[in-house]
Amino acid sequence: MKKKKRKGILILEIIGVLLALLWLAPFYLMIVNAFKTKKGIFSDVLGFPEELTFENFKNAFIDLDFLNALFNSVLVTTISVMIIIVFSAMAAYALQRNNSKLSKTLLLVFVAAMLIPFQSVMIPLVSIFGSVDMLNRPGLIFMYLGFGCSLSIFLYHGSLSSISKSLDEAAIMDGANRLQIFWHIIFPILKPISVTVAILNLIWIWNDYLLPSLVLSGANETIPLRMFYFFGQYTKQWHLALAGLTLAIIPVIIFYFVSQKHIIKGVVEGAVK
Amino acid sequence: MRNKSVSFWLFLTPVLLSLSLVVIVPLLLGLFYSFTNWNGLTFTEFIGFQNYIQIFQDESFINALWFTTKFTIACVILLNFIGLGLALLVTRNLKTKTFLRTIFFMPNLIGGLILGFIWQFIFINVFDAVGKMAGQDWLMGWLSNETTGFWGLVIITAWQMAGYIMIIYIAYLESVPQELVEASEMDGATSFQKFRYVIFPLVRPAFTVSMFLTLSNSFKIYDQNLSLTNGGPYDSTQMLAMNIVRTAFESNQMALGEAKAVIFFIIVAAIALTQVYYNKKREVEV
Numbered sequence: 348m349k350k351k352k353r354k355g356i357l358i359l360e361i362i363g364v365l366l367a368l369l370w371l372a373p374f375y376l377m378i379v380n381a382f383k384t385k386k387g388i389f390s391d392v393l394g395f396p397e398e399l400t401f402e403n404f405k406n407a408f409i410d411l412d413f414l415n416a417l418f419n420s421v422l423v424t425t426i427s428v429m430i431i432i433v434f435s436a437m438a439a440y441a442l443q444r445n446n447s448k449l450s451k452t453l454l455l456v457f458v459a460a461m462l463i464p465f466q467s468v469m470i471p472l473v474s475i476f477g478s479v480d481m482l483n484r485p486g487l488i489f490m491y492l493g494f495g496c497s498l499s500i501f502l503y504h505g506s507l508s509s510i511s512k513s514l515d516e517a518a519i520m521d522g523a524n525r526l527q528i529f530w531h532i533i534f535p536i537l538k539p540i541s542v543t544v545a546i547l548n549l550i551w552i553w554n555d556y557l558l559p560s561l562v563l564s565g566a567n568e569t570i571p572l573r574m575f576y577f578f579g580q581y582t583k584q585w586h587l588a589l590a591g592l593t594l595a596i597i598p599v600i601i602f603y604f605v606s607q608k609h610i611i612k613g614v615v616e617g618a619v620k
Numbered sequence: 621m622r623n624k625s626v627s628f629w630l631f632l633t634p635v636l637l638s639l640s641l642v643v644i645v646p647l648l649l650g651l652f653y654s655f656t657n658w659n660g661l662t663f664t665e666f667i668g669f670q671n672y673i674q675i676f677q678d679e680s681f682i683n684a685l686w687f688t689t690k691f692t693i694a695c696v697i698l699l700n701f702i703g704l705g706l707a708l709l710v711t712r713n714l715k716t717k718t719f720l721r722t723i724f725f726m727p728n729l730i731g732g733l734i735l736g737f738i739w740q741f742i743f744i745n746v747f748d749a750v751g752k753m754a755g756q757d758w759l760m761g762w763l764s765n766e767t768t769g770f771w772g773l774v775i776i777t778a779w780q781m782a783g784y785i786m787i788i789y790i791a792y793l794e795s796v797p798q799e800l801v802e803a804s805e806m807d808g809a810t811s812f813q814k815f816r817y818v819i820f821p822l823v824r825p826a827f828t829v830s831m832f833l834t835l836s837n838s839f840k841i842y843d844q845n846l847s848l849t850n851g852g853p854y855d856s857t858q859m860l861a862m863n864i865v866r867t868a869f870e871s872n873q874m875a876l877g878e879a880k881a882v883i884f885f886i887i888v889a890a891i892a893l894t895q896v897y898y899n900k901k902r903e904v905e906v
Binding site for chain 2: 356359360362363364366367370371373374376377380388392393430434435437438440441442445453456457460461462463464465466467468469470471472474475478489490492493494496497500524525526529550553554555556557561571574575578585588589592595596599600602603607610611614615618
C-alpha cells in the first residue's frame, strides 16, 4: 500500500515536470532564437544556437529605444499606483467610517463601476480628454486613477472594517484632525492590503496597451507601445523581434521572482473577493 | 465622519472626480451619442435607433460576435479543466510543488501583446519546422486561416490564464479539511470517489468564481487578438473589442462604434450581474 502510493507520487512528479517544460517551451524558443542569426533560425529553430550572437540584442536595444521606454513605463506605472493607493485608501476610510445612506450608495457606485468594460467608455473618453488637451502623461495617470480606484476602494473598505473605531476616537481626543489620523494611524495599519492593491494595479497598468495607445505618442511611449511599433517594423526578421521581446520580458520576470509570494497572495484576494 | 464634514468630501474628491470624468460621464455621453450622428466632435441630429439597426446588418460585427462567443465557450471549458487539473496536481505532496506553481503562473504577468508576438513565432515558424520534420501536415500554415487562428487564440489564452485559475482553485482546495479526506481514505474510497464526494462539493464555490472570471476575461480580450492574428486573415478572427476599436478609430465611424460599445457593455454587464445573482443565492443557501 505504502509502496504503491510512493510510486503514484513519483509518476505525478514526472507529469508535473513535463508540464512545466511544456509551459516554459515558449520562453525557451524565444530566448534561443534571439541569439541566432536570421539564417540560423531558418536552418534550426529548436536547438541551441551554434554560436552566440549578441548583435540582435544590441540592435533591438537601440531600435526599441529601450531605456527610454523602460523609464516611461516605470514612471507611469509607479506614479499611477501610488496615486491609486493613497486616494483609494482615503476614500475607503471616509466611506467606511461614515454610516449614512449616502456613503453606502457611493460604495455601491464604485462597485458597480467595476462592471463597466473599458471598450464601452473609451470613445467618448478620448474625445473628452482630447478636447481639453489632456491626451498626455498626466491625463493618462488621471485615467488610471479612475479605472483603478473601484477595486482598490472595495478591497480597502473590507480591511477597514476590522480596524477599531476606538483608535480614531482616542486620536480625536488628543486633538488630531482626520487627515492626521488617516496618515499617521490608519494608513500604516493598512499596509498588507496596500501591497495587494499595489500589485494588482501594477500588473495591469504595466501591461496595458489599448489605453496608452489612444493617449500617448512619440517619446512618451511605454514598453508595450514601443514593442508594437518595433514588431511592425521587423516582421519576418524574427531574430531581431525575438531579442526585443526578450528584453521587454526581463523586468517582469525579475519582479516576479523577487516578490512572488506577495503577487500570488494579491491575485487570490483580488479574484476571490 | 459626518456627511457634511469638510474632511469627508475632501477624502472622496480625488476618486469621485476621476471616476466621473473617466468612467461615468463617458458612459452616459456614449449612450447619448449612440442615438446621434456624432463624428467624434459634433453631431447634427438624432437618428434614433438607426446606428443599432446598422450594427445588425454589419457583417463584420455579427462575425465578431459569433467568433467571440465561440472563443469564450472554448476558453471557459478548457481553462477550468486545465486550471483545476493543475491545482489538483500541485496540492499533492510533491517535492516540486512550489516550483510548479511558480512556472504555471508565470505567463500571467506578461502582457497579452508581448505573449501574442512570441506565440506568433511559435505557430508560424516552430510549428512549421516541426511539421516538416515529423511529416505532420496539420502543423503547417498556422494562423493563415480562421480555424488555426481560432485555436491559436484559444491555446495562447489557455496557456496564459490557466495558472491564474489554478491559483483560485488552490485557495479553495487548501481549505478542504484534511481529516475529511483521510476519513474517506480509511473508508476505502478510490481517488475518483474522494474527488467526487468529498473534495468537489467543498470547492464548488471556486467553480462559480473561476467560471465567471474566465467568461468575462475571454469575452473582453483585445491585446492577444491584435498581436497574434491582427484579426486576419480577412477579419475572420476579429473579436468584438477589436471590431469596436477599428470601427471608431480606423473607419472613424464614431457613433456606430459607440452603439457597438453600448451592446458590448450590455453583454458584459449581464454576465457580471448573473454572477452577483448566483453569489447572493449561494449565500442564502449556506
